[in-house]
Amino acid sequence: MRRHRAIRRAIRRAVLAAAAAGAALALAGCFDVRSPDLFLLTRTGQGRTLTLLINDGGTIRCNGGKAKPVSNTTLIAARDLADDLADDAQSKLTIPNEPGSVYYFRVRMQQGSVAFPDRAASRRKVLARTELFAAQTAQRDCGLTG
Numbered sequence: 063m064r065r066h067r068a069i070r071r072a073i074r075r076a077v078l079a080a081a082a083a084g085a086a087l088a089l090a091g092c093f094d095v096r097s098p099d100l101f102l103l104t105r106t107g108q109g110r111t112l113t114l115l116i117n118d119g120g121t122i123r124c125n126g127g128k129a130k131p132v133s134n135t136t137l138i139a140a141r142d143l144a145d146d147l148a149d150d151a152q153s154k155l156t157i158p159n160e161p162g163s164v165y166y167f168r169v170r171m172q173q174g175s176v177a178f179p180d181r182a183a184s185r186r187k188v189l190a191r192t193e194l195f196a197a198q199t200a201q202r203d204c205g206l207t208g
Contacts, residue, residue, distance in 0.1 A: 098172070100144040105196050107165035107180075112200055116140040124204035132203050143195055146188045150176045157182045167192060 097119030105112040115123040118141070122132045132140075151174040159166055163179035169192060176192075183190035200206040 100140050101147070101169050101171045103192070103196055104168045104170075105165050106168075107163070112196060112206070114196065114199055114204070116144075116199075122199070122203050124200070124206065127204075130203075132199075136199055136203055139195055140199075143188075143191060144171060147171065147176055147192065148173050150188070165193070167196065 103114045121129040157178040165180045168177045
């Protein structure tokens with residue numbers, strides 16, 4: 063009888079320990095949720111290459127630097143841009159570089175990628191918005207010129 067009680071206590075302790083460990087892991091997992099990246103925008107051409115990695119959690123990495131917070135305005139603009147580029151990315155829109163172009167843009171997303179020269183923006187509004195986003199975000203959120 064005594065032996066059975068000791069075994070039951072040992073089993074209870076093991077079950078409680080396992081439950082506590084599971085709860086601790088679940089709780090730790092709740093605080094380690096990472097938001098997905100919206101897109102990586104790369105601009106090449108005249109001057110230095112610009113890279114902007116925008117995360118849906120509200121951060122940006124400028125030219126491979128440390129992640130830093132962005133304004134709500136920038137985050138909303140990035141989300142809208144990602145939504146508007148999704149179909150083109152899925153179809154892997156690639157417009158070759160054109161004579162007279164200064165910059166070439168590539169936007170990589172989960173759905174695929176979009177690549178285009180700056181001159182193509184005159185024909186597609188979303189590409190013009192992408193260029194404007196790159197220039198404004200580089201200045202406002204990264205402290206870079208243009």
